[in-house]
Amino acid sequence: MTQQPRDLDPYTSPKTFYGAELRRLREAAGLSQSQLGERVFCSGTYIGQFEAAVRRPQPDVSKSLDEALDTGRHLQRLCKLARRSKHPDYFADAAELEKLATTISEYAPMLIPGLLQTEAYARALTRAAQTFAPDEEVEDRVAIRMERKRLLEAPTAPEVWAVIHEAALRIPVGGQAVMREQLRVLHHVGRDHHRVVLQVLPSEAGAAAFLNSTAIQMTFADAPPVTYTESAYTGQLIEEPALVAQYQKAYDLIRAAALSPEASLALIASAVEDQTP
Known part of the structure; x- marks a missing residue:
């Protein structure tokens, strides 16, 4: 299972900030990566990739995460920032x-x-x-x-x-x-x-x-x-x-x-x- 490095700086980029926030909210809810993944119909590895800022956040997954963690539109708003790219x-x-x-x-x-x-x-x-x-x-x-x-x-x-x-x-x-x-x-x-x-x-x-x-x-x-x-x-x-x-x-x-x-x-x-x- 992918785990977020403890020394990952959340202020390096919008993507790392998204990952740090997702991890903070998940841990506050008392959920493992696998448990959260089950609630949003994906794997714990997938959640870990977001937390480790390895993979760009997805709008539909962010919506499901907000619903599962009862965080309003917090992750959806961060997702918009984290998805900015130099590529089309x-x-x-x-x-x-x-x-x-x-x-x-x-x-x-x-x-x-x-x-x-x-x-x-x-x-x-x-x-x-x-x-x-x-x-x-x-x-x-x-x-x-x-x-x-x-x-x-x-x-x-x-x-x-x-x-x-x-x-x-x-x-x-x-x-x-x-x-x-x-x-x-x-x-x-x-x-x-x-x-x-x-x-x-x-x-x-x-x-x-x-x-x-x-x-x-x-x-x-x-x-x-x-x-x-x-x-x-x-x-x-x-x-x-x-x-x-x-x-x-x-x-x-x-x-x-x-x-x-x-x-x-x-x-x-x-x-x-x-x-x-």
């Missing part, structure tokens, strides 16, 4: 969960996965998506994307399995030079990073599940798996077990239809040559 709101929860995941399995139909993007590629994508945004805003978004990549450098980096549609290798995002460098980096990561496996779904594979949207499966050491799906300007974190299982089956079928890792690296290498003048 629709992705912020998924970004937090990436840091906790033991495995990340992604299907990317049209773009190189965010964790594997180069700075120039990310900048070209961001500029295309935010045509009228000031340069400063674009650079901020690119910096945040590059910060996410540090996850792969951590000693506790998750295992990453990415299936990329061949179409994502052929679209010259940012022009040939930018795309060539992106593909070279992708090939290098797939060949040399011991915790990353790449596969390419070839165009001749035809129709595939969730062909028009990114889908990311995440598993954890002490929590149920989740799925995150994303399309232009929006995304959704899915935690309902039956739907997560359905996405996992679809991902397994896509992975089975993809080229082997070795053949995928050969295709990526040939795509590099296609981007060479």
Whole structure:
């Protein structure tokens, strides 16, 4: 069961303050994490993650906690502060969960996965998506994307399995030079990073599940798996077990239809040559 460290400073951030307040209110009510979890239909581990400021508070859970602890709207108000993020709101929860995941399995139909993007590629994508945004805003978004990549450098980096549609290798995002460098980096990561496996779904594979949207499966050491799906300007974190299982089956079928890792690296290498003048 996750326990909040005794030396956690509640004034470090709104999220740590929320966690400290939740723990204070729970202990005042004479409840263990598991007992409180039962009252709001979640696990004691889940409560512990909120108290330890590991996971962002959820509005619906905060409402249930206020009701269970008879605290009015106290935790709901703190939740609004604690959920502020540098990431877009629709992705912020998924970004937090990436840091906790033991495995990340992604299907990317049209773009190189965010964790594997180069700075120039990310900048070209961001500029295309935010045509009228000031340069400063674009650079901020690119910096945040590059910060996410540090996850792969951590000693506790998750295992990453990415299936990329061949179409994502052929679209010259940012022009040939930018795309060539992106593909070279992708090939290098797939060949040399011991915790990353790449596969390419070839165009001749035809129709595939969730062909028009990114889908990311995440598993954890002490929590149920989740799925995150994303399309232009929006995304959704899915935690309902039956739907997560359905996405996992679809991902397994896509992975089975993809080229082997070795053949995928050969295709990526040939795509590099296609981007060479």
